[in-house]
Amino acid sequence: MPQSLDDQYSLGDSIVDMGGGDGIDDPVQDNRPRILIMGLRRSGKSSIQKVVFHSMNANDTLFLESTNIIIKEDFQSFIDFHVWDFPGQLDFFDPTFDTNAIFGEYGALIFVIDAQDDYMEALTRLHDTVTRAYRVNPNLFFEVFIHKVDALSDEYKIETQRDIHQRTTDELADFGLEKVSLGFHLTSIYDRSIFEAFSKVIQKLIPQLPTLENLLNILCANSGIEKAFLFDINSKIYIATDSSPVDIQSYEICSEMIDVIFDISEIYSKRTSTRNDSGMSQSIKSAIQPTTDETASDASSLVRLHNDMVLYLKGVNRFLALVCLIPSDNLEKHGLIDYNFQCFKQAITDVFDLKRLSIERRLEEDIDDDDISI
Numbered sequence: 001m002p003q004s005l006d007d008q009y010s011l012g013d014s015i016v017d018m019g020g021g022d023g024i025d026d027p028v029q030d031n032r033p034r035i036l037i038m039g040l041r042r043s044g045k046s047s048i049q050k051v052v053f054h055s056m057n058a059n060d061t062l063f064l065e066s067t068n069i070i071i072k073e074d075f076q077s078f079i080d081f082h083v084w085d086f087p088g089q090l091d092f093f094d095p096t097f098d099t100n101a102i103f104g105e106y107g108a109l110i111f112v113i114d115a116q117d118d119y120m121e122a123l124t125r126l127h128d129t130v131t132r133a134y135r136v137n138p139n140l141f142f143e144v145f146i147h148k149v150d151a152l153s154d155e156y157k158i159e160t161q162r163d164i165h166q167r168t169t170d171e172l173a174d175f176g177l178e179k180v181s182l183g184f185h186l187t188s189i190y191d192r193s194i195f196e197a198f199s200k201v202i203q204k205l206i207p208q209l210p211t212l213e214n215l216l217n218i219l220c221a222n223s224g225i226e227k228a229f230l231f232d233i234n235s236k237i238y239i240a241t242d243s244s245p246v247d248i249q250s251y252e253i254c255s256e257m258i259d260v261i262f263d264i265s266e267i268y269s270k271r272t273s274t275r276n277d278s279g280m281s282q283s284i285k286s287a288i289q290p291t292t293d294e295t296a297s298d299a300s301s302l303v304r305l306h307n308d309m310v311l312y313l314k315g316v317n318r319f320l321a322l323v324c325l326i327p328s329d330n331l332e333k334h335g336l337i338d339y340n341f342q343c344f345k346q347a348i349t350d351v352f353d354l355k356r357l358s359i360e361r362r363l364e365e366d367i368d369d370d371d372i373s374i
């Protein structure tokens with residue numbers, strides 16, 4: 001049964017290493033992680049980027065032109081990073097490219113393989129890319145997106161993943177690179193799998209992940225919550241979830257809720273500005289505007305599902321929202337759940353405030369050192 005979190009959210013030594021980048025509010029942010037998207041031509045690299053970070057409709061990607069230059073984009077939200085989209089035909093190991101500048105930073109390399117095509121050439125390129133990039137930066141995370149699986153049967157998807165996994169790891173082992181760890185994900189822009197895969201990649205780049213998971217576990221255990229996701233509102237990427245297994249249907253329904261709230265917010269925000277507030281009650285405005293402005297932390301929405309579960313959305317700050325599935329019986333102690341949520345929200349703020357302070361302190365120390373050397 002739900003119980004109070006009053007004393008349980010003291011951060012103590014659960015704070016982990018504060019390195020890496022996150023938090024758009026950081027005025028002193030440095031070393032933002034870099035996500036490199038690579039793969040053969042037409043494998044779907046630009047489509048992935050457009051669908052995940054620009055909310056492009058999957059069908060509209062049919063009209064995307066081939067990329068000829070490296071496109072670097074800053075993605076600014078709660079998780080703040082650069083995305084680099086590489087043209088498929090480019091040989092970035094050509095001596096004219098500075099491989100240190102490309103692979104040398106903290107981040108992840110996503111290699112996209114078109115699963116609807118013959119993938120042997122892609123595997124050769126993947127092997128080449130991983131071995132060379134690993135030499136430049138052994139700390140890169142390597143992720144393989146087995147992409148466009150929407151046209152494959154479930155059986156064939158699993159078989160393809162097994163085959164690609166086997167061939168890649170065998171080849172790396174032949175080169176003495178069995179230490180390189182690769183993540184494999186079945187993806188498509190036509191369903192939520194691409195968001196889920198990206199979530200898992202981004203989570204690897206968040207140093208505070210164990211702390212966030214811990215906070216979510218405590219919240220779930222004390223509030224009768226069955227599953228909780230902490231979403232980045234803009235990208236619909238979940239940056240953390242509790243440690244119970246992720247069932248794809250729960251993820252999809254929670255992620256769709258963000259979409260619905262966001263869409264309604266957009267429709268009514270426009271109306272409010274053109275109609276100059278006429279015809280809309282204050283209560284509706286406060287519920288729907290939050291995702292786009294400072295008051296996001298007040299956003300809240302509750303949907304009763306037909307299977308006796310309740311889908312509950314609460315804004316954490318202007319970038320993050322918590323979406324959870326709660327058995328409707330447990331919602332009787334609604335007030336207590338809301339109280340626990342306030343404790344959770346405060347703990348999240350503390351985690352990232354501590355990180356900001358640590359960066360500020362490090363910068364001050366660097367400046368002092370410079371003064372001495374001058």
Ligand SMILES: Nc1nc2c(ncn2[C@@H]2O[C@H](COP(=O)(O)OP(=O)(O)OP(=O)(O)O)[C@@H](O)[C@H]2O)c(=O)[nH]1
Binds near residue numbers: 089
């Ligand atoms: N069926 C299916 N088609 C996809 C998917 N993702 C991308 N595509 C299609 O694949 C084609 C190529 O996509 P792009 O994103 O342009 O490929 P790219 O890898 O950026 O290509 P280059 O810029 O030439 O390197 C487009 O017609 C997309 O609509 C997917 O998940 N499923």
